Amino acid sequence: MAMHKEKFISECVESGDRFEATIKQNKILNFANSTAKKKIQINNKVQEVRLQRDLCGRMLAISMNENTNIEKILTFPLTPVPMSLCHLDGSIFKTDKSVLMKLLENDVKSVAPTHTDVCLIDGFYLVHSMKDIPKTFGNISKKILQMVTNNNKAREIHIIFDRYFTPSIKDYERSLRGGNGDERAYVISGPDQTRPVDFVKELRNSNFKEALVHFLIVHWQSSEMIPFFENKTVLLNFDQCYEYKVYNETVLFSINDMYTLQGHEEADTKIVYHACNIPEEANIIIKCSDTDILIIMLANMNHLKKNSKVWIQTGILSKQRVIDVSALYNRHGELFCKSLTGFHALTGCDFNPAFFRKGKQRPLKILILSEQCQSAFAELGSEDCDRESVYREIEKFVCSMYAMKTVESVNSARFSLF
Structure with a gap:
């Protein structure tokens, strides 16, 4: 205090206006400051x-x-985390997955189908895209079903939802999106119950999302929902696949065993499973926003019924567009399309890190030009995978990503870059 007093007196002596000027608040130092921790951000x-x-x-x-031997030393992990894949805190590098979707869709001119037989919808993509959310859960249920059937020319509509298990390989990605925080239990007692004030925020709670889907499953069986089905067959896949039809002013409710995947978590792969198990030739449109679905669908086009075709509808409002998946498959061929799942995983997806500053564009160009790389990625993960030859080819691919075309070993490439 004495120091601040002396400073004030000396300032008043130097300037006559200082006495009436504002006195800045002084930070008082006490014993609490000796244990205070500063949070600093280091580049x-x-x-x-x-x-x-x-x-x-x-x-x-x-x-x-x-x-x-420096080359030998560099073959060992010398840092706490691999700097080519992770930040200093151990979190993985991410890349924009949508770049891959845009690069692929630019290869074909897509035109929407003239008619649609089956429509597959990512359930939580639909829920998140809902505007002007009603106040009660009963009206939310009606609005979701109306969004599904209104102006939808498909005779059959499948709505597929994610499930939530703990622990899960998706936990890390959910934490980045703001999930896995407030995971309190949630119960929806009936259609007249008022929704949470911040509905979008509550969607980060997996218990709330599960309660919402379970409510839809029950509420859609009621007679008040009959006008919203519009004479269409609606399937909802969650823990089981539930089927709804209207006959003689009654909702017929049943379990569809063919599409039921108990214990399956991911909606992306369930959507592709539905597409590949539609029993007859069909024009199929998938409504989603996820690059992963396009990649998985392309890799499984050979499992569709003969002459069936697939389109993906993505984006919202004025940015909505259609991707002709069948045309894309015919353009690139089976081998390239099968290789995309392994390629997508290696270059960065929800569960795997991306290579620092490598992204998707340059690696995709390398893949397109190399049939050997396509074969290796297509074989990756298969039961009869020749691991030694596949890993050797993928190692060459990684070297090519770092502009080391004549180098076949990652260790040699690392030494050259060092």
């Missing part, structure tokens, strides 16, 4: 340079006293 790039400098310094010090 990852600067921290990485320090890490590399320390690493080089240690290696140089060792080499002065020992006969060291």
Whole structure:
């Protein structure tokens, strides 16, 4: 305090106006400050340079006293996390998956189908796209079914929802999207129950989403929902696949065993499973926003019924567009399309890290030009996979991503870049 007093007196002596000027608040130092922790943000790039400098310094010090093989040293993990795949805190590098969808759809001119037999809809994509959300759960249920059937020319509509298990491979991605936070239990007692004020925020709670789907399953069986079905067959896939039909002013409710996948979590693969198990030739349109569905669908086009065709409708309002998946498959062929799932996983998806600053565009160009890489990625994960040859080819692919076309070993490429 004495220091601040002396400072104020000296300032008043120097300037006559200082006495009436504002006195800034002084930070009082006490014992609490001795244990206070400051939160500071360090630029990852600067921290990485320090890490590399320390690493080089240690290696140089060792080499002065020992006969060291730098190429051999670089084959071992020398940092706490791989800097080509992770941030310093251990979180994985991400890349924009939608770039891959845009690159692929630019290869064909897509025209919407003149008629649609079956429509497959990502359930939570539909829920998230809902505007002017009604106040009660009963009206929300009606609006969702109306969104599904209104202006939909398909005779059969499948709505497929994610399920939520713990622990799950999707936990990390959900945490990035704001999920896995407030996971309190939620019960919807009936159609007159008022929804939460912040409906979108509540959708981050997996228990709330499960309660909402279970409510839809029950509520759609009631007679008040008959006008909203519009003489269409509606299937809802969650823990089981529930089927709804209207006959003689009654909702006929049943379990469809053919599409039931108990214990299956991911909606993306369930959507593709539905498409591949439609029993007759059909024009199929998938409504979703996820690049993963396009990639998985392309890899499984050979499982469709003969002469069936698939389109994906994505985007909202004025940005809505259609991708002709069948035309894309015919354009690139079976081998390339089968290779896309392995390629997508290696170059970065929800569960796997992306290579730092490599993205999707350059790696895709390499894949298109190399039939050997396509074969390796297509074989990756199959039961009869020749691991040694497949891994060797994928290693060459990674080297090519770093412009090392003549290098076949990742260790050799790392030494050359070092």
